[in-house]
Every structure is written in structure tokens, then in C-alpha cells.
Amino acid sequence: MIHAGRKTVHAVAWNYASFALSKGVVLITMAVLTRLLPPETFGIVSLATIIISYFSLLQDLGLGSALIQQRNDVQEAANTVYAANLVIGILFFLFTFAIAPAVAVFFRAPAVEPMLRILALTFLIDPFGSVHIALLQRDLAFRKKLIPDLGRLLIKAVVTIVLAVKGFGAWSLIIGQLSSSLSGVILARIALRQKLRMRIKKPQLGRLLKFSIPFMAFNLINALVSNIEFIVIGRTLGDAALGIYSITYRIVDLLIMNVWVVLAGAMFPALATIQHQPHLLRRAFLSVTQYVQVFIVPISLGLIITAEPIVKVLLGAQWLGAIPILRLLPVAFLIFSIGTTAGDIYKAIGRPALLLKMGILHIMILIPLLLVGVQYQLVGVALSLIATAFLVKIVHLFVIVRVIGVTVSELMRALRPAFVGGTALTIVTTPLVYSIGDQPPVVQLLVAGVTGAAAYFGTLWLLEKEVVIKGANTILDAVRR
Structure with a gap:
């Protein structure tokens, strides 16, 4: 050993x-992109991605880390996390869609509203591959994890650059992010061909949450730490x-x-x-x-x-x-x-x-x-x-x-x-x-x-x-x- x-x-x-x-x-x-798009374009997209980034750190309530830490009944735990992640993703999508106008008003940037609503689709997409990534991490299968990690970025790069060249401006960055999420899910499921069922076992969920709730609270603070200067800069x-x-x-x-x-x-x-x-x-x-x-x-x-x-x-x-x-x-x-x-x-x-x-x-x-x-x-x-x-x-x-x-x-x-x-x-x-x-x-x-x-x-x-x-x-x- x-x-x-x-x-x-x-x-x-x-x-x-x-x-x-x-x-x-x-x-x-x-x-390539910094030569095609001005700083203002990256700034306006950053205003939308600040919110998405914040919620993304909270999306699985720390259940992914709890799954990695789990030593027994892994398949049952994986099924529970899989179902829970989708429910949470739907809630985050609805919440983000609803607050988009208020976010645009806060930053004094009307263009942020439609961008934020489109980016919120990632909350519906990501749960279909997040448990597969967690299981790859749990098993230290980082050779296989290389497939979704690298593949999603290559696809995002191609989509974003092509759209930027064609004059889509800030939307090239938004659509590129969506392509990254979708391709990441597909490639994660290719890398780990494990069948998961959307089945929440309450005792299993309780055990997972016992570990993940303090971790989720940390993620809440950490997300604020990671994004607070962007909010302050964007506002002032x-x-x-x-x-x-x-x-x-x-x-x-x-x-x-x-x-x-x-x-x-x-x-x-x-x-x-x-x-x-x-x-x-x-x-x-x-x-x-x-x-x-x-x-x-x-x-x-x-x-x-x-x-x-x-x-x-x-x-x-x-x-x-x-x-x-x-x-x-x-x-x-x-x-x-x-x-x-x-x-x-x-x-x-x-x-x-x-x-x-x-x-x-x-x-x-x-x-x-x-x-x-x-x-x-x-x-x-x-x-x-x-x-x-x-x-x-x-x-x-x-x-x-x-x-x-x-x-x-x-x-x-x-x-x-x-x-x-x-x-x-x-x-x-x-x-x-x-x-x-x-x-x-x-x-x-x-x-x-x-x-x-x-x-x-x-x-x-x-x-x-x-x-x-x-x-x-x-x-x-x-x-x-």
C-alpha cells in the first residue's frame, strides 16, 4: 500500500x-478575447457572474464534500445527493431569475438582467454531472476527471472566440459559459459510466447534512470573501x-x-x-x-x-x-x-x-x-x-x-x-x-x-x-x- x-x-x-x-x-x-473585447465588456459580464459564482459555491449545500467523505453505503448516498442537487438547482434557478431585475438596479446596469437570467440555466444543467465529478474525486480517479475538466474548457474556448469574432460582444462570454456547463455534464457522464437514481433516503440525507451544513456555512462565508471586492468595485x-x-x-x-x-x-x-x-x-x-x-x-x-x-x-x-x-x-x-x-x-x-x-x-x-x-x-x-x-x-x-x-x-x-x-x-x-x-x-x-x-x-x-x-x-x- x-x-x-x-x-x-x-x-x-x-x-x-x-x-x-x-x-x-x-x-x-x-x-485572444482581451484583444477582441474591451475591459468594459468583461466588467459588465462580471457583474452577472458575481451572482452566479456566489450561488454556485452553495449549490450542493456541501453534499458533494460529504459524499467524498462517506465511507459506507456510497451508492445510496450518491443517489441521494444526485436527487437533492437537482431540487436545489431548480430552487436556485427560480430565485436567480426572480432577483435579476434587482441586481441590475443595484449595479446600475440594465444589461445585467437578461445575462443573469440566461446564466441561471447552469443551475439546471450542472446537477446532472456534479455527483459524477464528486465520485471521481472520491476514488482519486483524476486521470478520468481530466476528460470533463479539459474538454469543457476547449469547447467553451471555441464557442466564445467564434462568437466574439462574429460580433456577439458580451453575449459571446455568456453563451460560452453555458456551453461549458452542458459539455461538462456530458463528458463527466462519459468519464464515469455509473447509473444514478433520483432517490432521496431521509436517513442518508440526514447523515450527509450533519457533515455538510457547517461546510455549507463555510462556503457561504467563503463565497462572500471571494466576491465581495468585485461587488464593491462594480458598485463604486x-x-x-x-x-x-x-x-x-x-x-x-x-x-x-x-x-x-x-x-x-x-x-x-x-x-x-x-x-x-x-x-x-x-x-x-x-x-x-x-x-x-x-x-x-x-x-x-x-x-x-x-x-x-x-x-x-x-x-x-x-x-x-x-x-x-x-x-x-x-x-x-x-x-x-x-x-x-x-x-x-x-x-x-x-x-x-x-x-x-x-x-x-x-x-x-x-x-x-x-x-x-x-x-x-x-x-x-x-x-x-x-x-x-x-x-x-x-x-x-x-x-x-x-x-x-x-x-x-x-x-x-x-x-x-x-x-x-x-x-x-x-x-x-x-x-x-x-x-x-x-x-x-x-x-x-x-x-x-x-x-x-x-x-x-x-x-x-x-x-x-x-x-x-x-x-x-x-x-x-x-x-x-
Whole structure:
């Protein structure tokens, strides 16, 4: 039997492969669309997707996570979640359809009303594939999960770009999202050919809800945390500012935040299998924390150092206002990423209420800082996120040490390789980028990327060779399995 920590990293390797391919498609699509559509278009669509994104995080009431955590009567639980998800989806569709006019009035944007009502159709579509995705995660079948993950994005990219070229404007983004939902359901059912029945067993639903209700409450808070700055920007700074912020945020989200989101998708089901073995949970947590930071640190620093050429190459001249934001947001995301995967430990051991408490603390700190920061435009918003990340992380690390039993010295040893390599990357790459500032942006990115990678991984090889070898062997083993 593969050691729990190693098994978890195997799952992470495949889940990250899915992430890397999928987000590569998203970045290419973004590079095309930002040259076809102005910031205002992305801003107006973001106003509609804010609501959809918020409800989407709540759509299954945490039942998907409860299903992953379930150890017995899995088929019966899957049938119950399948039926419950459809009922919930219908309710969310009706509610979203009804509030669309009020949302349009709140944002002073009449175009939001029809967009929101069309996007609400995703609540009726997604339930037909969500349980299949949860079961794939539960079984750590991330090779199969790659089919819907990548396929839906390829279809969305083609549909959106074709419609944008034909002059559909904002509607190209709306219709592209619908095509993503529909194709995702079809491909999920192809990847997992398991028959599900819409049959709710009340005792089973009660057991699932006992786990999922605290998790759902956390999702409620987390959804607010994830969307509150978009609401504030859209209400106070307008469509163009929201368009710039939303695209910049998406870049950082794709390259940094999704690393730990992808990790959570692989780590939680793996940890659920060893939920009664604390020493294995601690070891798995430290192992995965180490390798997540090995990924996140160089990406974060790379975005900060090369923000200007990235914007010029990826987005184009009309998006230069994104440069200062791209230099600040990675700082907040990097701080948030440290030890964040402890949340999956809390879920695995059946203590999701801890996530709720952390979420409440987060929102209590974020809202007042954000209301002050928005007075200083987008830069002020980004700085408020950095301050929030710092304050929340202090408390978060204290909870990790107390609950999981990981010592501060163990955590520092896990973080050491990434930050040693990151120091070398910063020292070498920062002056280099400024010295070649007169070169074309593509050249700047290539030179900085190659030099930064050489400095980072070269330093790891010299000072942390064991980490590099172990990580490479784990990834190779995962690919062979």
C-alpha cells in the first residue's frame, strides 16, 4: 500500500496535470478575447457572474464534500445527493431569475438582467454531472476527471472566440459559459459510466447534512470573501475598473490560487481514507504543504517581477492599467496559500466548523479594510487584500499548530525549500528584468523565465537536493500508475 503522504501527492500530481492543461487553455483564450473585447465588456459580464459564482459555491449545500467523505453505503448516498442537487438547482434557478431585475438596479446596469437570467440555466444543467465529478474525486480517479475538466474548457474556448469574432460582444462570454456547463455534464457522464437514481433516503440525507451544513456555512462565508471586492468595485468604480480587476484577478487565480484549489480536490478524498490516523494526517499535510509552496512561490514571484511584460504580451495595450494590480495581488495570494490545505484536514477529521470560524474571522477583517481601500482605486483594493491575508494568516497558523499537532519548526522546515529558492530567484531576476526593459516584452518574459527557473531550481538542487529528487520520483511514479 502506498504511504498516505505519497498517495496524496500522486493524486495531486494528476489533479495538477489536469489543472495545468485546463488553465493553459484558459490563458490562451483570455489572450485572444482581451484583444477582441474591451475591459468594459468583461466588467459588465462580471457583474452577472458575481451572482452566479456566489450561488454556485452553495449549490450542493456541501453534499458533494460529504459524499467524498462517506465511507459506507456510497451508492445510496450518491443517489441521494444526485436527487437533492437537482431540487436545489431548480430552487436556485427560480430565485436567480426572480432577483435579476434587482441586481441590475443595484449595479446600475440594465444589461445585467437578461445575462443573469440566461446564466441561471447552469443551475439546471450542472446537477446532472456534479455527483459524477464528486465520485471521481472520491476514488482519486483524476486521470478520468481530466476528460470533463479539459474538454469543457476547449469547447467553451471555441464557442466564445467564434462568437466574439462574429460580433456577439458580451453575449459571446455568456453563451460560452453555458456551453461549458452542458459539455461538462456530458463528458463527466462519459468519464464515469455509473447509473444514478433520483432517490432521496431521509436517513442518508440526514447523515450527509450533519457533515455538510457547517461546510455549507463555510462556503457561504467563503463565497462572500471571494466576491465581495468585485461587488464593491462594480458598485463604486464602474465597468472598466471591474473589467481590469476581474481579468487581473483571473490571471493570479489561474496561476496561484488554483494550485491549492487543485490540491484540495486531491487532498481531501485522500485524507478522508486515513481520517482516524492522526500521525499519517500530519505527515501527509507537511508533505503536500512543502510541494505546494515549491510550486506557488516561484509563480508568485514571477508574476510580481514580470508584471509589465506579462500584461503587454498576454492582454495587450488597452490593459496597461492591470500592471500595478498584477504586482500586488500575488503577494496576498502567496500569504493566503501558506498552510491553507489544513482546511482539508479539518474536513477529513469531521471538524468543518473550524473552517466556518476562520471564514467569519476573514470576512470581519476584510470588509472594513476593503471599504477603506476602494477609496484609493484598484491599488487600494489590492493593498486591503494583502493586509487581510497577513492578519488572517497569523490566526490560521496558530490554529494549525494547535489542532493538527504540527510544530512550528516542522512547518518552517516544510516551507524552507520554496523560500530559499524564491530568495535566489528574486535576487537574480529582479535586476535582470530592469536591465533589459528596452527589449520587446516577449524577449523580457523568455529571458526572465529561463533565468528565474534556473536560479530557483538550481538553488533547490544545491541546497535541497533531496526535496527535488523525491518530488521528481513521486511525479514519475504517479504518471506510471
